[in-house]
Structure formats: C-alpha cells, structure tokens
Amino acid sequence: MKRRPNYLAGAAAVCWLLIIGTPLYAMLATAVRPKEQYVDSGPLAIPSSLTFDNFRTVLAGDVPRYILNTTIVAAATVIIVLALSVPVGYAVVRGRGLWSTGVFRLFLLGLAIPSQAVIIPVFLLINQLSLYDTYWAVILPTAAFSLPVSVLVLVGGMRDINKELFESMAMDGAGPGRILVRLVIPLARGSISTVAVFTALGAWNGFLFPLILTQSADTKVITLGVYDFIGQYQVNPPEVFAAVLVSALPILAIYLLARKSLLRGLAGAGGK
Structure with a gap:
C-alpha cells in the first residue's frame, strides 16, 4: 500500500x-x-x-592554552569515571544480595543532588585538601557528579548481556576479573562510549567548578576563557563567537569519531 x-x-x-x-x-x-x-x-x-581576523585574534591569545587545560581536565575526568563506573556497574549487575541494590540506589540518589546546592562544602573541602586553583580542583568534583548517570547507563547496558554468556565463562573457570575484561567490556563498549562522550562533554562545558575553584590563568578552562573577549564597557561579538567555535571543534571531533558507538550505547548493548 x-x-x-x-x-x-x-x-x-x-x-x-x-x-x-x-x-x-x-x-x-x-x-x-x-x-x-x-x-x-x-x-x-x-x-x-x-x-578570518577574528580567528587569528583568538588563536594568538591564550585560547590555545585554555583548550589544553580543558583537554587535560576532560581526559582525566573520563579516565576516573570509567575506572570507577565500569566495575561498579558490573558489580551491581552480577551482585546478589542487598548490598548491590543498596549501592545502586546510593548512586541513583546522587542524581537528585545538584552541584549548585553543594558548591560551598565542595569549596571548603578542596581548600582543606590544598587543591584550590589546580586541575584536581575541577577534575574530582566533575567526576563525582558524573558518576551517578554513568553508573545508570552502564547498568542498563550490562543487563542486556545474555546471562548464559556469564555462566559459560564461569563454567570454563573464568573469574570475575576475566569475565569483566573479556566479556563485559567488549559487549558493553557502546554504553562505555556513551559514558565517555557525555562525561567529556560535561567536563568540557563545565562552568561552575572552574569559576569557584580556580582563579589563575594557568588553570583557566575555555568556558572561562571566552570571557576574555568581553570587556567591562564593550563586547566584540565576532571575536566571542570565533572563540566559541574554536572551543567547540575538539568536542565535535570526539562526537563524530564515537558517533556509531554512542548510538549503539543509547539503543542498548549490542545495538538492541
């Protein structure tokens, strides 16, 4: 028809x-x-x-250094989030007992806590750890607030893996670590890519933590660096938009490279 x-x-x-x-x-x-x-x-x-004078002005200034700082923050945040969320997601999926359910609910509780509500305690904690105005001052809080949604995505992806595959590897003598490396990570690579991309995007666009927890140009990220082109009495919109475009290119490249894995992760493990 x-x-x-x-x-x-x-x-x-x-x-x-x-x-x-x-x-x-x-x-x-x-x-x-x-x-x-x-x-x-x-x-x-x-x-x-x-x-293209606007782009020349942007690249001749401190924007390349700000992009490098942001890249360091985003890369470290992604590594920390993946190193913690993948084992936690695996433990929640394969765990038997109230402890695994309790851990999962604890991470879900983190979704209800906005970063703006705890910025003062975070500021005091960073000061007590002598991390103020360092990369870690931005990396650690950003990773902490990225973990709840990362665990949620990974748990959803790992639950779609056929349970018979786990039992088959266990019968062959594989331990939990080998099952995680040889079975779970390859089959959940779509969900892992999704977590990596969204974590990198959140770290790249982060504004609150860099604004409150850093102050020097050596640790300034690109979201704060754009304000260098906004003066007290005047604004140059072409240069501001040129800086925004330059800052968006790296994260756009990451998205294009991981687009297929990202779509598979959003659809579920194995593209289901």
Whole structure:
C-alpha cells in the first residue's frame, strides 16, 4: 500500500530545523565578519565580506592554552569515571544480595543532588585538601557528579548481556576479573562510549567548578576563557563567537569519531 505523505510532520521538522539552525547560522556568520558589519547589519544578515581576523585574534591569545587545560581536565575526568563506573556497574549487575541494590540506589540518589546546592562544602573541602586553583580542583568534583548517570547507563547496558554468556565463562573457570575484561567490556563498549562522550562533554562545558575553584590563568578552562573577549564597557561579538567555535571543534571531533558507538550505547548493548 502506498503511504500518504505526512505534511504535518514535515512542517514540524522544518520548523524545528529553523529553530536549531538559526542560532548556528548567526554564530557562523558573525564569526567571519568584521565588527562594524555586525553592528550595521545584525547577526542574521548575509555577510558581504568574509574575514578570518577574528580567528587569528583568538588563536594568538591564550585560547590555545585554555583548550589544553580543558583537554587535560576532560581526559582525566573520563579516565576516573570509567575506572570507577565500569566495575561498579558490573558489580551491581552480577551482585546478589542487598548490598548491590543498596549501592545502586546510593548512586541513583546522587542524581537528585545538584552541584549548585553543594558548591560551598565542595569549596571548603578542596581548600582543606590544598587543591584550590589546580586541575584536581575541577577534575574530582566533575567526576563525582558524573558518576551517578554513568553508573545508570552502564547498568542498563550490562543487563542486556545474555546471562548464559556469564555462566559459560564461569563454567570454563573464568573469574570475575576475566569475565569483566573479556566479556563485559567488549559487549558493553557502546554504553562505555556513551559514558565517555557525555562525561567529556560535561567536563568540557563545565562552568561552575572552574569559576569557584580556580582563579589563575594557568588553570583557566575555555568556558572561562571566552570571557576574555568581553570587556567591562564593550563586547566584540565576532571575536566571542570565533572563540566559541574554536572551543567547540575538539568536542565535535570526539562526537563524530564515537558517533556509531554512542548510538549503539543509547539503543542498548549490542545495538538492541
């Protein structure tokens, strides 16, 4: 039977595309035009002349160092989160008893605690540990607040693994560590990639912890570095948008490289 075209769904898709595409177009168009043209024509006008001076100004400043700092923070956060959440997820899935359920509920409780509500205790704790204005001051709290959702995603992915595979490896004499490395991690790589990408994205876009727990240029991340182009009495929008684009390229590259694994992880282990 021939299907009738769904004009309503098509119109809704076009409207959604305009809603999403308009800010992206404004950012791209503003980043490649002079400031005078932006002031005269506005952000949505088609640029009459293109310039890459905004990007040269951004790259000639401290933005590359801020991107390096952010990369260090994001990479360390992902490593810590994966090193902790993968074993915890495996223990929750394979554990038998109230302790595994209790641990899982404890991590789920962390989803209800916003970082803004505990920023003062975190600040005092970081000060007592002499970690203020260091990479660890941002890495540790970011990893802690990324663990609950990471464990939730991994538990959901690992539960889709066939139980007969666990029993088969156990009958062959494999211990829990070998089962984790040889069976669980390969079959749950989609969920692991999902956790890695979302953790990296959260660490890359983090603003509250870097703002409160760091102050020097040596530890400044890119979300704070964008404010270097916002003066006290004036703002240069083309340079600001150029800095935003430069800061978004690394995380966009990570997403494109892990896109297939990310989609498999969102759909469930093994692409189910």
